Amino acid sequence: MAPSAIPDSPSPPTVSDNEENNLQQFFVLHKALPRKSSRKVSGPGKTRRKIDLSPASPKSEGKSGANHVEEEDDCYYEQLRVEAFNAVWSEIETKIKDVLREINISAFDEVHRWVCECFSTIKSSGTPEAVRPYPLVTDINCKQIFTALVLTKNIEFVDDLLTFEELGLHLKSKGCHVANLSSLDFSAKNGIGGCLRSLLRQLVMVSLDAPDIAVLASWYSEQENYNNPSVVIIGDMERCSGSVLAEFILMLREWVVKIPIILVMGVATTIDAPRNLLPSNALKHLCPFKFSLGSPYERMDAIVEAVLLKTCFGFNVGHKVVFFLRNYFQRQDGTVTSFIKAFKIACAKHFSTEPLSFLCRDLLNDDSEGFWSEKCALLPEVMLKNAFSFPSCQRCKMTEGTSENLASGLFELKKLQKNWSSVVLCLHEVGKFQKMHLLDIVCEALDPATYNKNASDNHLGIGNGFSKSSPSDCCLHAGQYSGKSKGGIISQVVRRVRDLPVALLSQLLNIWRKHTKGISEIHDKVKELQSMLKFEDNGKSLKQDSKDTPKRPSSRGTMNMEDKKTVNEKSATLMEYMIVNYLQPIECIPFHEIICFKNVELLQSALIGDPRRTVQVDLLKSHNFLQCSCCSRSGNVLLPSMHDTSIMYTLAQEHGDLINLHDWFQSFKEILLGPSTKGKHKMKQSPLSKKRKDRDEPHDISEASIQARFCRAVTELQITGLLRMPSKRRPDYVQRVAFGL
Amino acid sequence: MGKEGTPQITKRTTRSSSSTADSSNAIATKTVNAPRPPSIISDLTFGEEPMSLDALLSSFPGRRLQVLELLQLIGPLNSPMFPLFIYGGASTGKSSVVLQVFKHLNRPFVYSSCRTCYSPRILFESMLNQLLLHRRNAGNGYSSMKRCERPADFVNFLREALTDVVNNLKEPIKKASSKELLKPGHGRMIYLIFDHLELIQEWDKSSGIILLLFNLFDILKMSEVGLIFISNVSPDAYYSNTGHVEPIPVYFPDYTEDNLCQIFMRNQANPKLFSSFLDVVLRPFCRMTRRVDELSAAFPLLFKKYCEPLSDLGLAPTEDMKRKLFSHLQPHIAPSLNEIFRVQYESRVDVKAKEKVRRKGNIRKLGIEDALDEIDFHMSISAKYLLISAFLASRNPATLDAALFDSMGGSDNRKRKRKASQTSMEKKENTENELLMRGPGTFPLERLLAIFQCLTSVGEGSLEEGQREDGGVMAEDGDVGLMSDVLLQLSTLCNANFIMKGGTCPLEGSTRYRSTVSEEMALKVARSLRFPLSKYLYRR
Incomplete structure (x- = not known):
C-alpha cells in the first residue's frame, strides 16, 4: 500500500522494494490527504479563479508572460499578504479574547464575592490551631465545605479550560490562594496521592514524594498565608474519578475550618452531575452554590457581533461559509474554540489564496478615499487586472480597470459593509426579544439570493417578496434557497416589530438610534418615530395596560390600538426599508472578493476531513491519485496492475455486509491471473512502477504469494477500519464495517 | 477547645530544649504567630484548662456510660492500660468522646486518622512527627522528620521516640522547676490514637499494617504507652488468631431518639420553639437515619422554613401556633428526607427567575427541581x-x-411478535422484570x-x-453530515x-x-x- 501513496517520489523502485514488515499503511492516511485536497480544489476546473492564483502555483493560471519581474513582485506581495494576515488576525484574536473576558467577568466577580463571604463565615467560627492533626471537637456551624458549582452550559469542555484558568488568575489577583486542578489529577490510577501532590505543588510549591494534607495545614498557618481564602478549582468535575474526588472531599472535611478550602467545580451538564458522581457520604459534606457562565450561544453571538459586525477587520466571510460554520457549531462541535479555529483557518486560507488580500490590512486602518486612490495607484497592472476580473466586478459591468475605480470601489465596499452591519445589529435587537441567535440572523442577512430577489422584485412586502423567486436572478446562487426562506428569520423579525408593545418599542428605537448613527437617513427616521412615540405617550398617558398586544393589533378598534399600530407599522416599514436598501450582503458588492472568504469546500475539508470516507474514495479510485499510465486508461475494469488493497476493496463492494472469504479470494485471484492470457504482468510486488519495468517476465505468481497478498490486503482493510475479521460464529466470513460513501 | 489561640509557627528547635519549655506559652497566648518552642506538654495535650467531668458528661448526652467506661479503662494517672478498641456506627461520637476525654484528663496523646494518612508511610511519619515534636514549615521544605516506609523502621523509630518522650515526661518530676508541674500532672503515660482504622483495609498490603498496629502493644512492651483504636466496624472484622493481645472492645451504640433530642436541644436560642420543631421532625427523620451529622445538616434549613411564618423568634409557641407551623412545614418534610445535596443559588443577576425556580424546587425538593423542560446546557x-x-x-x-x-x-x-407474546405473556413479563x-x-x-x-x-x-x-434556517447546503x-x-x-x-x-x-x-x-x-x-x- 505504501508506495502507491507516494507515486511521484523520486525513486519508486527503492521505496517499493518489498519490505513486507514495513507496515506503511498509514501513508494512505497521512500522505494522501494533502494531495487529496489539492486534487479536490483543482479537480473541478471551473472553481473560482482565485484558487488558481494561489502562490503555490502562480504559473498555472492564465498569466502567460510570467517573467522574472513578476515573480519578484509575487514574492513581495506574498510577503505583504503574510504581514497582512498576521496583523488582521492578531487584531481579531485580541478582540475575541476581550469579548470572552467581558462575558465572564461578571460571573468571576460573583464567584469572588461568594468566596469572600464563605471565608468570613469560616473565619467567624473561630481560629483553631491548624497544625494539630485531630479534628475539631467543638460544635461549629459550618462543618461543610463550601462548593461553587459553575455551570459551563456546554457538554464539550474545551471552551472552559481557558475560562477556569482565567477564573484562577482573577481570584489570585484578588488575593486568594488558588490551585487549578483538572480531572487528570483525580484519576483512579494516581489515587488521592496524585491530587494532593498537584495541590501541594500549586499552593505550597513543594513537591513531596509522600504528599500529605498536614503539610497544607502547616503551610496555611504561616503568617503570610493565613488571612486569605484558598480556592481549589476543579474545571471538569464530571471527568474526575468519583471515588478519588470523594476521598478528597472526606479528607478536606477532616481539616474543615482549619484549612479553609473553598471548592469551585465546573459542571458541564446538569446540576445533578455531582449527585451522580459522588457517594452520599461525600456529598453531604458539600455546601453547594450554583453559578453559571454564559452559554455557548451567548458567547458565539458576542464574538460574531464583535468580529463580523462591530468593527471592520478587513476580513469577512461569505454566506456559505457562515452557513457552514453555523451548522458545524450547531450540529457537530458546539464549541466556541472550534468556531474560532475555523475562522482562523478561513482567514489564513483567504490570505494565502487571494492575491489582493494584502489590501485588507489597510481597510482596518484608514478611512479616507484619498488614501485609497494613492494606494491603488501603486498597484501593478496585473493586480488591477485581477481585481477587475472578479466575478462580482464583471457582474456590475465595471469595464474600466483604473486604479481610481478600484479605490472608490473599495471605499464603497467599506461603507456598504458598515451599513449592512448596522442593519443587522438593528435586526438582532429585535431578535433578542425572541431569543434569536445573532448567527442565524447574520446567516440570513448574508444570503445574496434573498437580497437579489428583493432587489429584482423591488417589492416591499418582505413576507410575500421572499416567497416569489424570480427566475431572472442574475446571482450565482439564485433559486437555490427558494421556497425555504418563506418564513425566514428576517421576516419574522419584521413581524415581531409590528407586534411589539409600546414600552419595548421605545426601548428598541433607542437602541436603533445608537446603531444607525452611520446612516443619517435612517437615523433621522428613527428620531422621528421616537418623537411620535413620545407624543403619543404624552397624549394618552397611563394606557400602558395593553402591553400584551394580541398578534393582530388591527383586529381591535380602540383608539390607542390604532395609534400604536401606526407607530409599530411605521417602525416595521422602516425596518423593511432598511432591509431592502441597506442590507446588502457583502457578496453582492463589487470587489468583495478582496476581503471576503467564500470557499466553503476548502474550509470543510480542512475542518472535517472525513478520513474514513476519504480512505474509501481513494481506495476505489486509486488511479486518480496514482496517475499511473497502466490503470488510468482502464476505467472501471479491475486490472492486476492495480494495488492489491484497492482491488480487494472494489471487489468487496459487490458483497453485502458479509463477505465470504473464499469467494473473495477466488475473485481476487482471478483478477490477478486474469490478464495472464496476455502473459505480461509479473506481480511479485504490488507497486505499479516496478511492475511496468519487469512486465516481460512470465507470470509465475505462486499460490502462496497470492495468498500472502490477499492476507495483507485484508489486514490493511481491517486496520483502516473497513472490515472486521471473521468471528467465531462465522469463521469464513468477514464483515464489512463501513458502508456508503 | 481548638481555641488555643493562633497558629503556631516555630523554627525547628532541638528536642533538648523541649523540656525547658516556656510555660507561659502553654496557656493560649494571643500573640499572633509567636514562634514557640515545641514542648511535649503543650504539643501533645490540649493545652487548655482541662474540662471537668460534669462538663464532659453533659456535653455528650446519651454517652454517659461510654465516657465512664473509657475513663475507667484508661485508668488513673500513670496506670498502664491494655489496648482499647472503640467501635460503633458512623457519627456516634467515637472520636469526639475520646478526644474530649483526653481533654478532661489532660494527658499527652498522639492522634492519627487513617483518612488523612492515606498510606502506611504517611501514617508512620505523621505519628513520628508528632512524637518528635517536628513541625513542618518552609524552612525544612515541609519534609517529615524521618523518612519511614517500612513497618520495621517504624517500630524502631517509634520505640526511640516513645522512650525519649516518656523520659522527658518523667524528668520534670525530678526537676520540679517548671510551672506546668504545679498543675495536676500529666502523668508518664503517652497514648496513641488511631482513628478510622477500617480504612486501612482498603490499602495495599493492608493485613500487614493492621497486624502491626494490633501487635504494637506486644512489640513495644512499654507500659507507658496506651493504644486506642477507633473504627466503624466491629472487631470481628480484624482479628485473626495471631496471638496478639486482644484489645478491649468498647461499643458505641446508635443514638436513640431521646438522645438525639437532647443533642439537638443543646445551645438553642429558643428551646421551646425548637423542641416543638423537633417533635414534628425528629420522628420521620429517625426512621431514615440517626446519624447526627446527617440530621444536623438537614435540620437548620427545615427550621428556617418552620420559622418562616413567625415574626418574633423569641416567642414560646402556643398549641395553636404549633399546629399552624406544622401545617406550614409538613409539605417540606417528606422531600427533604431524601435530600442531602441541596444546591443554593448565588447568582444575583436575574434573581427573579432563580427565585421562581427555587420556589418550584422547594415544593418538590427531591432533586427533580429541573422540572424545566429544557436541557440547560449546550449539546450539538x-x-x-x-x-x-x-x-x-x-x-x-x-x-x-x-x-x-x-x-x-x-x-x-x-x-x-405480539401474537406470540399473548400466549406467553407471563413468561415475558418475568423476563421483562428481570x-x-x-x-x-x-x-x-x-x-x-x-x-x-x-x-x-x-x-x-x-x-x-x-x-x-x-422558518429557522434555509438550506441544508453547507451541509455538515x-x-x-x-x-x-x-x-x-x-x-x-x-x-x-x-x-x-x-x-x-x-x-x-x-x-x-x-x-x-x-x-x-x-x-x-x-x-x-x-x-x-x-x-x-
Whole structure:
C-alpha cells in the first residue's frame, strides 16, 4: 500500500522494494490527504479563479508572460499578504479574547464575592490551631465545605479550560490562594496521592514524594498565608474519578475550618452531575452554590457581533461559509474554540489564496478615499487586472480597470459593509426579544439570493417578496434557497416589530438610534418615530395596560390600538426599508472578493476531513491519485496492475455486509491471473512502477504469494477500519464495517 | 477547645530544649504567630484548662456510660492500660468522646486518622512527627522528620521516640522547676490514637499494617504507652488468631431518639420553639437515619422554613401556633428526607427567575427541581442523537432493533411478535422484570452506530421540516453530515458520564458501552430535537 501513496517520489523502485514488515499503511492516511485536497480544489476546473492564483502555483493560471519581474513582485506581495494576515488576525484574536473576558467577568466577580463571604463565615467560627492533626471537637456551624458549582452550559469542555484558568488568575489577583486542578489529577490510577501532590505543588510549591494534607495545614498557618481564602478549582468535575474526588472531599472535611478550602467545580451538564458522581457520604459534606457562565450561544453571538459586525477587520466571510460554520457549531462541535479555529483557518486560507488580500490590512486602518486612490495607484497592472476580473466586478459591468475605480470601489465596499452591519445589529435587537441567535440572523442577512430577489422584485412586502423567486436572478446562487426562506428569520423579525408593545418599542428605537448613527437617513427616521412615540405617550398617558398586544393589533378598534399600530407599522416599514436598501450582503458588492472568504469546500475539508470516507474514495479510485499510465486508461475494469488493497476493496463492494472469504479470494485471484492470457504482468510486488519495468517476465505468481497478498490486503482493510475479521460464529466470513460513501 | 489561640509557627528547635519549655506559652497566648518552642506538654495535650467531668458528661448526652467506661479503662494517672478498641456506627461520637476525654484528663496523646494518612508511610511519619515534636514549615521544605516506609523502621523509630518522650515526661518530676508541674500532672503515660482504622483495609498490603498496629502493644512492651483504636466496624472484622493481645472492645451504640433530642436541644436560642420543631421532625427523620451529622445538616434549613411564618423568634409557641407551623412545614418534610445535596443559588443577576425556580424546587425538593423542560446546557445535534441512540440501545433488547428501525418489515414483524407474546405473556413479563432489575444493558459500538444512522436518517428529514416550519434556517447546503465525527461525540458523551465504557479492544471492536442517562433526560433531549422517542421505546 505504501508506495502507491507516494507515486511521484523520486525513486519508486527503492521505496517499493518489498519490505513486507514495513507496515506503511498509514501513508494512505497521512500522505494522501494533502494531495487529496489539492486534487479536490483543482479537480473541478471551473472553481473560482482565485484558487488558481494561489502562490503555490502562480504559473498555472492564465498569466502567460510570467517573467522574472513578476515573480519578484509575487514574492513581495506574498510577503505583504503574510504581514497582512498576521496583523488582521492578531487584531481579531485580541478582540475575541476581550469579548470572552467581558462575558465572564461578571460571573468571576460573583464567584469572588461568594468566596469572600464563605471565608468570613469560616473565619467567624473561630481560629483553631491548624497544625494539630485531630479534628475539631467543638460544635461549629459550618462543618461543610463550601462548593461553587459553575455551570459551563456546554457538554464539550474545551471552551472552559481557558475560562477556569482565567477564573484562577482573577481570584489570585484578588488575593486568594488558588490551585487549578483538572480531572487528570483525580484519576483512579494516581489515587488521592496524585491530587494532593498537584495541590501541594500549586499552593505550597513543594513537591513531596509522600504528599500529605498536614503539610497544607502547616503551610496555611504561616503568617503570610493565613488571612486569605484558598480556592481549589476543579474545571471538569464530571471527568474526575468519583471515588478519588470523594476521598478528597472526606479528607478536606477532616481539616474543615482549619484549612479553609473553598471548592469551585465546573459542571458541564446538569446540576445533578455531582449527585451522580459522588457517594452520599461525600456529598453531604458539600455546601453547594450554583453559578453559571454564559452559554455557548451567548458567547458565539458576542464574538460574531464583535468580529463580523462591530468593527471592520478587513476580513469577512461569505454566506456559505457562515452557513457552514453555523451548522458545524450547531450540529457537530458546539464549541466556541472550534468556531474560532475555523475562522482562523478561513482567514489564513483567504490570505494565502487571494492575491489582493494584502489590501485588507489597510481597510482596518484608514478611512479616507484619498488614501485609497494613492494606494491603488501603486498597484501593478496585473493586480488591477485581477481585481477587475472578479466575478462580482464583471457582474456590475465595471469595464474600466483604473486604479481610481478600484479605490472608490473599495471605499464603497467599506461603507456598504458598515451599513449592512448596522442593519443587522438593528435586526438582532429585535431578535433578542425572541431569543434569536445573532448567527442565524447574520446567516440570513448574508444570503445574496434573498437580497437579489428583493432587489429584482423591488417589492416591499418582505413576507410575500421572499416567497416569489424570480427566475431572472442574475446571482450565482439564485433559486437555490427558494421556497425555504418563506418564513425566514428576517421576516419574522419584521413581524415581531409590528407586534411589539409600546414600552419595548421605545426601548428598541433607542437602541436603533445608537446603531444607525452611520446612516443619517435612517437615523433621522428613527428620531422621528421616537418623537411620535413620545407624543403619543404624552397624549394618552397611563394606557400602558395593553402591553400584551394580541398578534393582530388591527383586529381591535380602540383608539390607542390604532395609534400604536401606526407607530409599530411605521417602525416595521422602516425596518423593511432598511432591509431592502441597506442590507446588502457583502457578496453582492463589487470587489468583495478582496476581503471576503467564500470557499466553503476548502474550509470543510480542512475542518472535517472525513478520513474514513476519504480512505474509501481513494481506495476505489486509486488511479486518480496514482496517475499511473497502466490503470488510468482502464476505467472501471479491475486490472492486476492495480494495488492489491484497492482491488480487494472494489471487489468487496459487490458483497453485502458479509463477505465470504473464499469467494473473495477466488475473485481476487482471478483478477490477478486474469490478464495472464496476455502473459505480461509479473506481480511479485504490488507497486505499479516496478511492475511496468519487469512486465516481460512470465507470470509465475505462486499460490502462496497470492495468498500472502490477499492476507495483507485484508489486514490493511481491517486496520483502516473497513472490515472486521471473521468471528467465531462465522469463521469464513468477514464483515464489512463501513458502508456508503 | 481548638481555641488555643493562633497558629503556631516555630523554627525547628532541638528536642533538648523541649523540656525547658516556656510555660507561659502553654496557656493560649494571643500573640499572633509567636514562634514557640515545641514542648511535649503543650504539643501533645490540649493545652487548655482541662474540662471537668460534669462538663464532659453533659456535653455528650446519651454517652454517659461510654465516657465512664473509657475513663475507667484508661485508668488513673500513670496506670498502664491494655489496648482499647472503640467501635460503633458512623457519627456516634467515637472520636469526639475520646478526644474530649483526653481533654478532661489532660494527658499527652498522639492522634492519627487513617483518612488523612492515606498510606502506611504517611501514617508512620505523621505519628513520628508528632512524637518528635517536628513541625513542618518552609524552612525544612515541609519534609517529615524521618523518612519511614517500612513497618520495621517504624517500630524502631517509634520505640526511640516513645522512650525519649516518656523520659522527658518523667524528668520534670525530678526537676520540679517548671510551672506546668504545679498543675495536676500529666502523668508518664503517652497514648496513641488511631482513628478510622477500617480504612486501612482498603490499602495495599493492608493485613500487614493492621497486624502491626494490633501487635504494637506486644512489640513495644512499654507500659507507658496506651493504644486506642477507633473504627466503624466491629472487631470481628480484624482479628485473626495471631496471638496478639486482644484489645478491649468498647461499643458505641446508635443514638436513640431521646438522645438525639437532647443533642439537638443543646445551645438553642429558643428551646421551646425548637423542641416543638423537633417533635414534628425528629420522628420521620429517625426512621431514615440517626446519624447526627446527617440530621444536623438537614435540620437548620427545615427550621428556617418552620420559622418562616413567625415574626418574633423569641416567642414560646402556643398549641395553636404549633399546629399552624406544622401545617406550614409538613409539605417540606417528606422531600427533604431524601435530600442531602441541596444546591443554593448565588447568582444575583436575574434573581427573579432563580427565585421562581427555587420556589418550584422547594415544593418538590427531591432533586427533580429541573422540572424545566429544557436541557440547560449546550449539546450539538449529533451528540443529542447519539445520546438517544445509546439510550435506546441500552433500553431495547437487541432483537427488536430490526423491527423498530427497518421500515420495510417492521410492522409485520411486530404483529407476529405480539401474537406470540399473548400466549406467553407471563413468561415475558418475568423476563421483562428481570431486565428492569439488571438496569441498562450494554451494547457494542456497531449497534450504537447502526441505530444512530437510522435515527439520523429519520431525524434529518423531520429536522428539515421543522426548520421550514418555523422558518429557522434555509438550506441544508453547507451541509455538515451528522455522521462525520461520531466517535468524537461518543468520547464527549463518555466524558460527561452519559455513556459508560466497558472493556476495550479497539481492533476487535468488542468494546461494550452502556448508557447511564435517565429516561427523563433522554426524553428531554428528544423533545429538544422533536424526536418521537417514545415511539421507539420498547415497553412490554
